[in-house]
Amino acid sequence: MQADKKLFTPGPLTTTYSVKQAMLKDLGSRDDQFIQIIKNVQTKLIEIAVFCSFEGLPNDEYTVVLMQGSGTFGVESVFQTCTKLDESNVLVLENGAYGQRIEKICKLLSINHKVLRFPEDRAIDCDAVKSFLEKDNNYTHVAVIHGETTSGALNNVEKIGQLVKTHIPNSILIVDSMSAFGAVPVDIQKGFIDFLISSSNKCIQSVPGFSFVICSIKKLLSFKNNSRSLSLDLVDQYENMLKTNQFRFTPPTHSILAFKQALDELEQEGGPQKRYERYSNNHEIVRKGLLSIGFKELVPHEEQSKIINTFHYPNDENFNFEEFYKRLSDKGMVIYPGKMTKASCFRIGSIGALFAEDMHQLVQLIVQILRDMNVKIPIQY
């Protein structure tokens, strides 16, 4: 069997052999073994959230709801369940494609909303958020992305949460921490986060299949019978799981098995802190390697999440991204196209089962391929 390509992408990402192997089992949804695994997975996710919270999260006040589908299903389930048609007014803090996706969800659900836009190549400016909230605080919900995967910028969600709760004490704070939770530190309590969403195939390093929402039980239950969607009703999903330990609809059994293994491997690695150290090291190897041959990165270093980094295309007539991508892929290394609206860029992820030697190999291969393509080194802009 041919070895898998290395995915330098923000999910689906490269998983370990043992994570893939854990899926070689058929379990029924009512199987005792499966029910125990679901409980184990929920406990461990809350443990991670507690671990990341500096003052310790009171775990009897928070729960985790697993939701079938990709990350967006988790995000949409929060909006479907926790907003009221004529009463809610959502402030979306947007600095990239995933903030824009929340805007789109609000539009489709006809939820009143206002989008406060920030440049897509920077982290959100907390002083600007403060000035805005001082003048306008007529919102029931605020939504923000933690690691904006579009660019690799890291938003300071704890600081934003503190500002939000100072100016709108009774509001609900929704944080999309899709590509950050499990590695990038996030203090749910300090940041007054009511709903935090992530998914199986990001920093926990498992396969796709479900998302999960870590949330305040009290806030969640205040939206009982409110959902406008059946399948995305987060309260119903929570209550049913509490009563029966089962998903309401067909569970992603194999994905949950892989996830349990991935959580064990996160623990073996030393937890989120150690994992973040590895990702940061991966990130720095590629950054230093590419900067040394003249590439320019999009987001200032101190605002980067270390999850993914964005580099400008060289200004060289011999550079062609499709060709560059294909040559790398043919050699077993998959990178990611850019998602910027203004700049022509490509992205390199540092998450997944990737280690220092993989990152060094990628840099070497990039140099070799640029030479083969007759792109001038140092890179010209």
Ligand SMILES: Cc1ncc(COP(=O)(O)O)c(C=O)c1O
């Ligand atoms: C920050 C963020 N939010 C939302 C999503 C959407 O997740 P999915 O593609 O799994 O639906 C992603 C995907 O990469 C993401 O990075």
